Amino acid sequence: MVDGIREQSGLAQRLHMDVPLLLGLLALATVGLVVMYSVDGGDGRLMTRHAMRLLIAFVVMFVLAQINPRHLFHWTPWLYLLGLILLIAVLVFGDVGKGAQRWLRIGPLNFQPSELSKLTVPLMVAYFFTDKSLPPRVLPVLGAVGLALLPTFLVIQQPDLGTALLIGCSGAFVMFLTGLRWSVIAVFAGLLAASAPLLWFTMHDYQRSRVLTFLNPEQDPLGAGYHIIQSKIAIGSGGIYGKGWLNGTQSQLDFVPERSTDFVFAVFGEEFGLMGGMVLIALYLFVIFRGLYIAVSAQELFGRLIAGGLVLTFFVYVFVNIGMVSGLLPVVGLPLPLVSYGGTALVTVMASFGIVMSVHTHRRLLSD
Numbered sequence: 001m002v003d004g005i006r007e008q009s010g011l012a013q014r015l016h017m018d019v020p021l022l023l024g025l026l027a028l029a030t031v032g033l034v035v036m037y038s039v040d041g042g043d044g045r046l047m048t049r050h051a052m053r054l055l056i057a058f059v060v061m062f063v064l065a066q067i068n069p070r071h072l073f074h075w076t077p078w079l080y081l082l083g084l085i086l087l088i089a090v091l092v093f094g095d096v097g098k099g100a101q102r103w104l105r106i107g108p109l110n111f112q113p114s115e116l117s118k119l120t121v122p123l124m125v126a127y128f129f130t131d132k133s134l135p136p137r138v139l140p141v142l143g144a145v146g147l148a149l150l151p152t153f154l155v156i157q158q159p160d161l162g163t164a165l166l167i168g169c170s171g172a173f174v175m176f177l178t179g180l181r182w183s184v185i186a187v188f189a190g191l192l193a194a195s196a197p198l199l200w201f202t203m204h205d206y207q208r209s210r211v212l213t214f215l216n217p218e219q220d221p222l223g224a225g226y227h228i229i230q231s232k233i234a235i236g237s238g239g240i241y242g243k244g245w246l247n248g249t250q251s252q253l254d255f256v257p258e259r260s261t262d263f264v265f266a267v268f269g270e271e272f273g274l275m276g277g278m279v280l281i282a283l284y285l286f287v288i289f290r291g292l293y294i295a296v297s298a299q300e301l302f303g304r305l306i307a308g309g310l311v312l313t314f315f316v317y318v319f320v321n322i323g324m325v326s327g328l329l330p331v332v333g334l335p336l337p338l339v340s341y342g343g344t345a346l347v348t349v350m351a352s353f354g355i356v357m358s359v360h361t362h363r364r365l366l367s368d
Contacts, residue, residue, distance in 0.1 A: 018290070028337070039251065049341075050341050053342070053346055057346045057351075061354035067358055087117065090103070114163045118313065119352060119355070121152075121170050121171045123306055128140070134178050161333070165316070165334075166334070169312075174308070177295075231326075235270060235277075243270060245271055248270035262331070288314065288315050295307035310355060317336075317337045322336070
């Protein structure tokens, strides 16, 4: 039996797969397939399409896991530059949909370049700090802030506040992991708070409406507040154990909007209740803590920073989505990773875990 375990471990190492992390991701993907089947009313077509996208995303994860972080380090400036060029291209001749200009079409391929920045920004900030003394001084921190803010600003222009939030957070997390002094963090927090009024007046009308709706959704129950009110009703009606798979009335009768994407947690909460929600959150926490363990055990600074930054960005994904669906945060349009139906965002999430696995498995090879 011991030899069998060693053989499996050796195979995972040769494939550059971290087994605990892979199992956690597969469990979340399974939850996503189960929910998609329910969202589609038992039809199965939506679940099949979601399964195909999950397959593509896992292949991308596998491919990136094979790349040595040292190679990724040398490619980082070029990837960052490519990301900026694509974001500018979106603003110039990108496709417009639902009042936003976020998509870029190249031949038959239609994708969101902003998703690439979720990877290139933490990579570039980590690359920037690798030859700096730590904890960093003020000038290097300002340089890193500029690297993170430039793509964030371009994404805000699309406008896409949710993705811009993730991009900004990914850069901020990498800076935090460099050992920023608390005095520096306090200064930046104060500047951010002081700029809040300016941010409010630069927001689009629908973005300000989302904040006001978050504060008082009942002021427009059939308009701006409809999404969050129906979502809270669905989650609350699930009780402790839920109504059962395929038995959610709010979701099956189309009361919950965007139930396959942003508000998929409301569908899950109605059908599986508080206990099911706790199990799902536990799965996410397992993946997050495993990723943080990989970051802590990384041998090189670049690997430690990118692994930690990517995993903490994944945490923001989960925290913001569940928070907004539960009425604890304003709606910003972020999917629930691996559970929500999606394409580009799903591939980006799995690509980030491919990089995390690469950091861990190549570390093992170097230490042997």
